[in-house]
Amino acid sequence: MDAISPKIEPEKNRETLTSNAGQNRPSREEAEKAVHTLLRWIGDDPEREGLLDTPARVVKAYEELYSGYSKSAEEMLGRTFDEVAGYDDIVLVKSIPFHTHCEHHMVPVTGHAHVAYLPNGTVLGLSKIARVVDLFARRLQTQESLTAQIAAAIQDNLDPKGVAVMIEAEHMCMSMRGIEKQGSTTMTTTFTGAFKNDPDEQVRFMTMIRMSA
Ligand SMILES: [Zn+2]
Numbered sequence: 001m002d003a004i005s006p007k008i009e010p011e012k013n014r015e016t017l018t019s020n021a022g023q024n025r026p027s028r029e030e031a032e033k034a035v036h037t038l039l040r041w042i043g044d045d046p047e048r049e050g051l052l053d054t055p056a057r058v059v060k061a062y063e064e065l066y067s068g069y070s071k072s073a074e075e076m077l078g079r080t081f082d083e084v085a086g087y088d089d090i091v092l093v094k095s096i097p098f099h100t101h102c103e104h105h106m107v108p109v110t111g112h113a114h115v116a117y118l119p120n121g122t123v124l125g126l127s128k129i130a131r132v133v134d135l136f137a138r139r140l141q142t143q144e145s146l147t148a149q150i151a152a153a154i155q156d157n158l159d160p161k162g163v164a165v166m167i168e169a170e171h172m173c174m175s176m177r178g179i180e181k182q183g184s185t186t187m188t189t190t191f192t193g194a195f196k197n198d199p200d201e202q203v204r205f206m207t208m209i210r211m212s213a
Contacts, residue, residue, distance in 0.1 A: 031059045065101065068138030073153035076135055081122035081158060088161075090201075092116040092208050093129045102173050103140035111143075111169025111185075114209045117154055118161035118194050118201070124154070143169055143188050151190040162193030164205040 026034075035055035039046040046055070096113045113133045117124075136149045151165045166189045175182045195201045 028059060031062070032056055035059065064138075065099075066138055066140070068135045071135055073132055073135060073149075074157060076131055077124065077128055077153065077157040081124060084119055084121065084123050087123070088119055090116050090118060090204065090208065091123060091126075092205070093126060094209055096130045096133050098133050098137040100137035100139070100141045100146060100169075102171060103142055105173040105177070106140065107171070107173040107176065109141070109143065109169050109171045109173075111167055113147075113150065114164075114166045114168075114205075115150060115154070116164045116195075116205050116208070117158065120158075120160045122158065124158055129154070143167055143171070143186055147188040147190045151192055155192045160193070162191065162195040162197075162201065164192075164195040164202065165190045166205075166209060 032055035035058045036046045039051055039054065044051060092114065094114050096115065098111060098113055100109045101107060102109050115129050132153050133150055136146050147165050147167045151163045155163045166187065168185050168187050170185055174184060191202060195205060
């Protein structure tokens, strides 16, 4: 299968990660024990009433927060795309809210993604763009990787003339710990195809994002 379906780099990473994780995947009980240990390590008593169910709840929450490991962009985007009659200009989905977790501290990162592409005869269902953002957000991330993975997934599966992704996010690991800078926003961009090669297309993308905010 792999030989006939070329995969994008992040997908390869994902498959390496999940297949390795699959082999030695700890049981739910082991995962709950690990949370129990962390509760003791922070100085609390996992046996007190309020914390009795916490390990089970945390593991259950992790299943949802990190559900992106069990899916691929290829499956999510599918193989069929809608034909467009003559529309060949920018499709932009602006301000898609997301939550992810930084891979360094496993602390939340919250922000908005702006995702655009220039169709090459076919378009994606608009909800799929938001779902691709969620797919990668529900893994441990750096903001740079998240931005690049969203762009690569759309470029590789839809094959448009170009993709532009901008992410604006606040990192709780900067707001709550370390240098404690609240309210600072980190911006990252990835451009492919026409957006990468033509500065005018980048300007149009930026202008559309800032228009009628
Ligand atoms: Zn962090």
